[in-house]
Amino acid sequence: MRKTAAVLIIGDEILSGKTKDVNIGYIAEKLTSIGIDMKEARVVSDDYEHIIATLNNLRTKFDYVFTCGGIGPTHDDITSAAIARAFGVDLIEHPEAMLRLTDYYIERQLPLNEARRKMGIIPTGAKLIDNPISTAPGFYLENVFTMAGVPRIMQAMLDFVLPMLQKGTPIKSATLTESAFEGDFAADLTAIAAKYKTLSFGSYPHMIDGKISTSIVIRGDDDLSEAENEIKSMLEKYKR
Amino acid sequence: MRKTAAVLIIGDEILSGKTKDVNIGYIAEKLTSIGIDMKEARVVSDDYEHIIATLNNLRTKFDYVFTCGGIGPTHDDITSAAIARAFGVDLIEHPEAMLRLTDYYIERQLPLNEARRKMGIIPTGAKLIDNPISTAPGFYLENVFTMAGVPRIMQAMLDFVLPMLQKGTPIKSATLTESAFEGDFAADLTAIAAKYKTLSFGSYPHMIDGKISTSIVIRGDDDLSEAENEIKSMLEKYKR
Numbered sequence: 001m002r003k004t005a006a007v008l009i010i011g012d013e014i015l016s017g018k019t020k021d022v023n024i025g026y027i028a029e030k031l032t033s034i035g036i037d038m039k040e041a042r043v044v045s046d047d048y049e050h051i052i053a054t055l056n057n058l059r060t061k062f063d064y065v066f067t068c069g070g071i072g073p074t075h076d077d078i079t080s081a082a083i084a085r086a087f088g089v090d091l092i093e094h095p096e097a098m099l100r101l102t103d104y105y106i107e108r109q110l111p112l113n114e115a116r117r118k119m120g121i122i123p124t125g126a127k128l129i130d131n132p133i134s135t136a137p138g139f140y141l142e143n144v145f146t147m148a149g150v151p152r153i154m155q156a157m158l159d160f161v162l163p164m165l166q167k168g169t170p171i172k173s174a175t176l177t178e179s180a181f182e183g184d185f186a187a188d189l190t191a192i193a194a195k196y197k198t199l200s201f202g203s204y205p206h207m208i209d210g211k212i213s214t215s216i217v218i219r220g221d222d223d224l225s226e227a228e229n230e231i232k233s234m235l236e237k238y239k240r
Numbered sequence: 241m242r243k244t245a246a247v248l249i250i251g252d253e254i255l256s257g258k259t260k261d262v263n264i265g266y267i268a269e270k271l272t273s274i275g276i277d278m279k280e281a282r283v284v285s286d287d288y289e290h291i292i293a294t295l296n297n298l299r300t301k302f303d304y305v306f307t308c309g310g311i312g313p314t315h316d317d318i319t320s321a322a323i324a325r326a327f328g329v330d331l332i333e334h335p336e337a338m339l340r341l342t343d344y345y346i347e348r349q350l351p352l353n354e355a356r357r358k359m360g361i362i363p364t365g366a367k368l369i370d371n372p373i374s375t376a377p378g379f380y381l382e383n384v385f386t387m388a389g390v391p392r393i394m395q396a397m398l399d400f401v402l403p404m405l406q407k408g409t410p411i412k413s414a415t416l417t418e419s420a421f422e423g424d425f426a427a428d429l430t431a432i433a434a435k436y437k438t439l440s441f442g443s444y445p446h447m448i449d450g451k452i453s454t455s456i457v458i459r460g461d462d463d464l465s466e467a468e469n470e471i472k473s474m475l476e477k478y479k480r
Binding site: 011012013014015016017018019020021022024025026027028029030031032038039040041042043044045046050072073074075076077105110111113114115116118119133134150152153173175181182183184186187189190193200201202203204205206207212217219 | 251252253254255256257258259260261262264265266267268269270271272278279280281282283284285286290312313314315316317345350351353354355356358359373374390392393413415421422423424426427429430433440441442443444445446447452457459
């Protein structure tokens with residue numbers, strides 16, 4: 001069985017539309033590539049109780065949960081506190097985190113004030129996720145991985161996290177795209193899908209310059225080549 | 241009170257990372273602009289039971305729910321069936337939908353086969369959402385609006401839906417951006433936020449060419465100008 005995962009994006013700015021999320025798609029692609037099944041993604045606002053309830057729901061349902069956002073130094077960064085509360089543990093100053101922050105800010109001649117110290121205060125029992133970009137670490141506790149929201153920092157943190165996860169065999173996948181209409185080939189596609197029961201067949205129409213083309217994505221653990229050939233012939237037949 | 245909303249994106253292709261979602265951000269921006277509060281977004285796979293459970297959760301918690309994806313003609317389009325089931329109603333062939341589909345396909349000399357007819361089969365009691373791009377309609381039932389996943393079609397459907405919603409006064413918003421570090425100004429920002437209790441202050445660092453700048457977003461129903469001036473002075477003070 002492949003491990004399952006969920007992503008939790010935390011931040012008012014995503015729900016107001018001011019900032020467009022790119023972390024869901026990035027994490028989805030990375031997890032898929034190492035054979036972990038992303039089953040759900042959620043976006044919630046900077047609302048303490050909502051974060052706690054959502055996290056407790058996701059962490060019991062999925063093998064891994066990845067959170068993005070809300071671990072900075074400002075008053076609206078409440079993710080660490082919410083996660084501590086979700087796990088029923090206290091926040092503590094993490095010695096190694098504090099050491100890293102001290103070194104980083106001394107080197108840059110910036111004060112390690114209370115706001116910056118806050119970034120070294122994490123739930124009791126949590127371990128650090130390295131941040132090679134701006135030092136302030138993420139952390140993980142049981143199956144929950146808490147990362148920054150800034151995409152470049154999140155991506156660097158994810159690189160640190162990925163080797164810790166239990167990988168699966170990446171699901172095989174083939175995509176065939178043709179200027180064909182779903183409504184033309186749907187019955188044929190249903191018949192092919194019924195024949196290859198262990199594979200899944202997704203059909204995704206696109207609009208490119210007002211012209212419709214469709215991608216068929218075949219996914220599964222078994223060999224795809226036979227199904228791929230059938231889909232290719234089918235699309236050829238219905239090409240417009 | 242502003243109305244609340246949630247978005248539900250349905251589709252394996254988003255969770256595999258193959259297709260990157262752009263609908264959450266688009267809908268978020270539109271709803272914000274008409275004074276509706278988007279409170280949550282979720283992405284789930286083409287899993288019948290998961291769609292039903294998620295939809296029933298969201299539609300009882302929020303005033304409006306917008307779904308995207310899974311209403312096409314192929315076997316993997318199961319949203320209409322899942323929504324009917326969530327509401328405990330049957331699917332029926334909607335006469336007006338069928339008329340539109342018939343006209344559209346006759347004009348294009350395409351067969352109105354079973355797959356295409358499926359797009360006119362919607363939950364009993366649902367009303368149509370116009371699709372000026374490719375005709376096959378979305379639908380709405382109570383507080384749930386079901387739209388296509390293809391962004392251009394979803395956007396056209398949303399244009400049809402927006403006038404039906406109970407608008408609120410759009411929340412006032414001001415964004416100030418400066419090459420300043422959150423860790424420098426966090427204490428000052430906390431003090432300002434404490435002073436203007438009816439406003440919210442979000443702090444969002446960005447990385448542009450490896451250089452950090454931060455945007456402070458002030459939001460609220462009261463006049464923002466005084467708080468805006470204070471934030472401006474604060475950012476000026478900590479500019480680097």
